[in-house]
Amino acid sequence: KAGVTQTPRYLIKTRGQQVTLSCSPISGHRSVSWYQQTPGQGLQFLFEYFSETQRNKGNFPGRFSGRQFSNSRSEMNVSTLELGDSALYLCASSSGTGGQETQYFGPGTRLLVL
Amino acid sequence: TQLLEQSPQFLSIQEGENLTVYCNSSSVFSSLQWYRQEPGEGPVLLVTVVTGGEVKKLKRLTFQFGDARKDSSLHITAAQPGDTGLYLCAGAPLGTYKYIFGTGTRLKVLA
Numbered sequence: 001k002a003g004v005t006q007t008p009r010y011l012i013k014t015r016g017q018q019v020t021l022s023c024s025p026i027s028g029h030r031s032v033s034w035y036q037q038t039p040g041q042g043l044q045f046l047f048e049y050f051s052e053t054q055r056n057k058g059n060f061p062g063r064f065s066g067r068q069f070s071n072s073r074s075e076m077n078v079s080t081l082e083l084g085d086s087a088l089y090l091c092a093s094s095s096g097t098g099g100q101e102t103q104y105f106g107p108g109t110r111l112l113v114l
Numbered sequence: 115t116q117l118l119e120q121s122p123q124f125l126s127i128q129e130g131e132n133l134t135v136y137c138n139s140s141s142v143f144s145s146l147q148w149y150r151q152e153p154g155e156g157p158v159l160l161v162t163v164v165t166g167g168e169v170k171k172l173k174r175l176t177f178q179f180g181d182a183r184k185d186s187s188l189h190i191t192a193a194q195p196g197d198t199g200l201y202l203c204a205g206a207p208l209g210t211y212k213y214i215f216g217t218g219t220r221l222k223v224l225a
Contacts (some may be wrong), residue, residue: 002157006156026184033213036210042217042218043157043202043215043218044212045212045214045215048211048213055211056211056212088154090156090157092156094213102145102159102162103147103213104159105149105156105158105159106156107155107156107159108154108155108156110154
C-alpha cells in the first residue's frame with residue numbers, strides 16, 4: 001500500500017502571499033489531519049477532516065484553512081503569509097472511524113516565508 | 115488540558131549505552147503510539163500498544179504500556195547512532211476524537 005504523500009516537499013514564499021499544500025492519504029483512509037511543526041513549538045494540531053467535514057480544529061488563526069475532497073485527498077491553505085508561518089507542515093491519515101486510530105504521516109512540506 | 119509529558123526532553127549518550135524514555139499523562143488512552151522522526155521528515159510509526167501492562171519488543175527497542183493505560187515507556191538497549199532522532203508518543207484520550215502528541219524526546223547517540 002502506498003503511504004501518505006504530500007506535495008510540494010519544499011516551498012519558498014514571501015510575506016503576504018498565500019500557499020496551498022496537498023495531501024493524499026493512504027488508500028481507504030478517510031481521516032486526514034494537518035500539523036505544524038516548528039523547533040520552538042513542537043507538533044501543533046491544525047485541523048482534522050473526516051468524510052469531507054472538519055471534525056476537529058486546533059488553535060490557529062482563520063488564515064489557516066483546509067478542505068477534503070470526496071476521494072479523501074486534502075488541501076490546506078494559508079493566506080497572507082507571515083514570517084512565523086515558516087515550518088514543516090505534516091499531514092497524517094487514519095481510518096478515522098472512531099477518532100482514535102493510529103495516524104500515519106507523510107514526509108511533510110517545508111515552507112519558508114521570506 | 116490533556117497532555118502527554120515526555121522525559122527527558124534531551125538525551126545525548128554514547129553508542130552501546132541503554133536508555134529509557136517516559137511518556138506520562140493524567141488521561142486514560144485506549145492505545146498509545148510511539149514514533150521516531152528524523153530532521154525534515156515526517157514521524158514514522160514504531161509501535162502501537164493497546165493493552166494495559168503490554169510489553170512489545172522491536173529488535174533493541176522495548177515498549178511498555180502502563181497498567182492503568184495512562185503512561186508508557188520506551189527502552190533502548192545498546193543504542194546505536196542510527197537510533198538518533200526525535201521520539202514522540204501519541205494517542206487520543208478515551209472519549210475524545212483529538213489525537214495528541216507528547217512533548218518529544220530528542221536523542222543523540224554518539225559513535
